[in-house]
Amino acid sequence: VRHPAGATPLPDQHAGDQTAGGGDEVRLSITRLTIVVDHQRAHATVALGGPSGEVRGTADAGSADSAVLEAVALATLRAIASLHICGDEFGVVAVSTPHVGDVDVDVAVVQVECCRHLGTERLTGASEVRDDVHRAVIRATLDAVNRRLPLLTLTP
Numbered sequence: 224v225r226h227p228a229g230a231t232p233l234p235d236q237h238a239g240d241q242t243a244g245g246g247d248e249v250r251l252s253i254t255r256l257t258i259v260v261d262h263q264r265a266h267a268t269v270a271l272g273g274p275s276g277e278v279r280g281t282a283d284a285g286s287a288d289s290a291v292l293e294a295v296a297l298a299t300l301r302a303i304a305s306l307h308i309c310g311d312e313f314g315v316v317a318v319s320t321p322h323v324g325d326v327d328v329d330v331a332v333v334q335v336e337c338c339r340h341l342g343t344e345r346l347t348g349a350s351e352v353r354d355d356v357h358r359a360v361i362r363a364t365l366d367a368v369n370r371r372l373p374l375l376t377l378t379p
Contacts, residue, residue, distance in 0.1 A: 251303075253361050258291060265291045269298040269361055278305045292318040295357050296333050299364040312338040313368060316345060320356055328352075331359035335367040346371065 254277055255270035265286050270279045280301025284294035293315050300313045316334040323330045329352040337344045348367030352359040 251365065253358055256295070256357055256361065258295070258357060260286050260291065262286065265294055267291065267294040267298040267357075269295060269302050271299070271302045273306075275306075278302045280305060289318070292320070292331075292356070292360050295360045296335075296364045299361045300335065300368070303365075303368060314338070315364075318360060318363075320352060320359075329356070329359075331356060331363040333360060333363040333367050335364065337368070337371055 251271040251273045253269070254272040255268070257268040259266045263286055265284050266281065267284070268279060268281045270277050280298040280303070282294040282297035282301060284290035284297075296315045296318050300315065304313070314336045316336050317332075318334075319332050320329045321332065322328065330349050331352055332347065332349045335346045335348070337346055346367040348363040348365065348369070350359045350362035350366060
């Protein structure tokens with residue numbers, strides 16, 4: 224999700240997550256991630272920071288590792304939806320963390336379904352797992368939907 228010049232994102236522990244290619248736009252940043260897992264259920268809360276403050280999304284899932292990753296992706300999509308900047312509806316199709324290349328590197332890959340008035344489209348995003356697979360899933364989810372969302376405009 225991109226914002227126009229002058230917008231200041233809230234800090235994330237990974238500076239590379241905040242800047243977009245052109246230098247005059249910034250992306251939403253991960254401000255908080257909370258995962259609560261009990262014996263059978265998991266609850267994920269994702270908070271994203273932007274020029275208007277923080278938006279949050281939540282999702283529940285089973286307690287299996289793969290279900291928790293899907294809940295994180297869904298919570299991210301719900302946080303984006305709370306911005307009300309896009310009429311499209313998004314859903315999580317798949318989340319995986321395969322090894323890539325001959326080095327021991329994992330990549331979070333998230334496939335999202337975008338439902339528009341003209342039909343359905345599948346979008347895929349990826350992010351290298353640096354220190355936390357859950358944050359990588361958030362970044363991959365943002366990567367998947369980034370080009371489908373309009374630029375946010377700031378009112379003076």
